[in-house]
Amino acid sequence: MAAFGSRVFVSHLAGVAVFDPNGDQVGRVRDLVAMLRLAGRPPRVLGLVVEVVSRRRIFLPMTRVTGMESGQVITTGVVNMRRFEQRPTETLVLGELLDRRVRLVETQEEVTVLDVAMAQLPARRDWQIDKVFVRRGRGGALRRKGETLTVEWSAVTGFSLEEHGQGAENLLATFEQLRPADLANVLHHLSAKRRAEVAAALDDDRLADVLEELPDVDQVEILGKLQEERAADVLEAMDPDDAADLLSELPEADKERLLGLMRPRDAADMRRLMAYEERTAGGLMTTEPIVLLPDATVADALARVRNPDLSPALAAQVYVCRAPDETPTGKYLGTVHFQRLLRDPPFTLVSSLVDSELAPLSPDTSLPLVTSYLATYNMVAAPVVDESGSLLGAVTVDDVLDHLLPEDWRERELHSADVPGMRGAAGGG
Template sequence: MVKLNEETRAAYSQYLLDLLQDGEDTVFRSKFLDLHPVDQVEVVHQMKEEDRTRFYAIMTSAELADIFEELELEEQKDMALEWENGNMSDVFHHMNADDVADFLGELEEEERENILTGMEDEDAEDVKELLAYEEETAGAIMTKELIHLHEAEKVGDVLGRLREEAPDAEMIYYLYVVDESEKLTGVVSLRDLMVASLDEKVGDVMSRRVVSVHVNDDQENVAQLIQKYDFLAAPVVSAHNQLLGIVTVDDVIDVFEEEATEDLAEFSTTRGATDANISAFQAARKRTPWIILLMFFGMITAGIIGQFEETLEQVVLLSAFIPMLMGSAGNVGTQSLAVVVRGLALGNFERKGLFRALVREFGTGLMIGIACALALLAMIPLFYDGNLFLGFIVGFSIFISLGIAAVIGSIVPLIINQLNLDPAIASGPFITTFIDVVSITIYFSIATMLLQFL
């Protein structure tokens, strides 16, 4: 297989395109198929419409299937539009059922049915089954292409069967054993089979301690389980422990990427607007309502400052520290929010306890507050004519504010999680706005009480 670096990729891609345009089909196929599928996709990206028409004609359905699986969803849609339904069905026949289901799930029902009608009955049934599961569950991301073993089979017979069936299976490193009712009874690794005697039975080689996931389990929980045990795959079972499919590590990587993108979007209030393929208008349409909402929340902060107008009139200098105080408290709150949301996502708090986590975050906020207060006590008198008491007011306010900000940033996502909602919706901007209100109230309350000493 040819491996390309950044310097040679562009030149080699152009060389392949020249071969295609010159009608050197045999040479093109040989050179093109020697590339990694990811590099093949980059060559396809550079093809013009007439190049792609010729390309489709000289490639087999199985070869096109490998390329199709590497494309992003929008690119898959564009490529599918250039095919006839019959060609699409042939290509999908060579793809894993879960990859086909992912694509068809994004199409209109009429388009989906037209494609399913053209597929072989067995393939179509597998895809329909996957489409029937609720999104973001183990059933929706599992694959049906796996090899079942039975306890009574001999190791030698299994190895012979693997030579025939392995090319169509998604994963053969783990092989799952079922009984007559298709209930999961054990697991055996390919390594165990290779070192076992050919006359031994699978039941004597396999392990009965199987870690499985339920078909309706959340995909994030499935991904965490596979990460926890360092599995390459996990079996998916029904309520009656019947083996339905497997979730593989490549699916888990996609899940982590999807969940991380979703959490980032929630944190930054850009949900639905993180896709680079949408237009500026679409992105603005999704993001503007959040900005307007946060703007109105910001008016609450302005209203609180207005309540302390008399204090500000007497010591105008107090207003100079408002941005610093709000920014510092907001940053600490957002940090605590990120720590707690990440801990909830990884299940860390189940092992270490919620109370311990809250105490740690509160202590962290107070320690940061002490450090900031001491720094302000040293700097403010230096820059503001030796006004030590002003430094004390600002320093004490920031000490209290940062401790409370850490608690707010920790508690809010925990409350949301207890309501069975995604804790990431306690996004940074909302937490920051709430903390702004609290910190400003603390600041001016302390300043008002101690105004006589300024």
């Protein structure tokens, strides 16, 4: 990170912490707001889009920034907490300029924007974008091997036009360390066009994780813009309960087409989950808990628990059942909690450790009773068993919270509360 008065490449600012003069963290930089100008004049940087602790995005004018160094941004301490709203004359630098195809003025050669740099004007707090880092080549191997060069802003043309088919490689590289919930926040605030481009560039597993964190309307929009075969692959990569919830939001014809493209096992899980009422244990459960046969050992159980793809709630216990060991299983025998696994020798059979006294949930247990069950017994997940004694799945505390919060809680979390009034005269979103 450069000191004030130096040049800063904007990708280096993504995710950087913002502090007030007392050293208290205000939030993190998620984008920059610029105003494009005519006749090749460098754009003026109006300010930063900062995500504060509540995940609300606010606008921080550059006039409030007193330093950018040592991997942090320092402000004057005066921060307006009104929600950021992009104006028609403004451009989001990370979200809209990176990956754009532009032309070199001198040769008319088409190049891809990898990054842009901004510099502070002498003796002022104003900043402007004055350099563009580009790569020659059209994409694929050429994009990776093409020559890179840094040119003046005036040496390229094409930023003022909305690009169709704009890539997302460099935007994703900028945010590759974000958690799925934070990347979902980034996607939610992009234009529909950019959101589709970024979703198309994510691999199936990453997109599945991000979709689970988005509001229903964003999920349906993104899924609808994917090729049907890929949409089915992404649904298979999602947690079964989340995928079933998303499928239930689709028109019946679309839902059946996607189910027909999924693996039979995954499609059967989806249909089974959608058959239950939404606010019951059956409608809330995931069909992929950790299931072990009675002759499995503590070592076997701990190996399964170590799976990094498991949520903490699902990794908190294993369920011991007779064959088959995929839901719906053979007879459910009981639960072994993670702490118990840590207290016994690795060769111990899990069947000797089961907690069989705690009654499992039935699939038609209502949401209030599921909530009471988890709270009463201090559980983060609970088994769901049918009348025949087969384990159908497990309800986790995060799924319960999803349904206890208001239906639009994800939109509220991503948008936060809107506060009437205008932004300060310093400009920006």
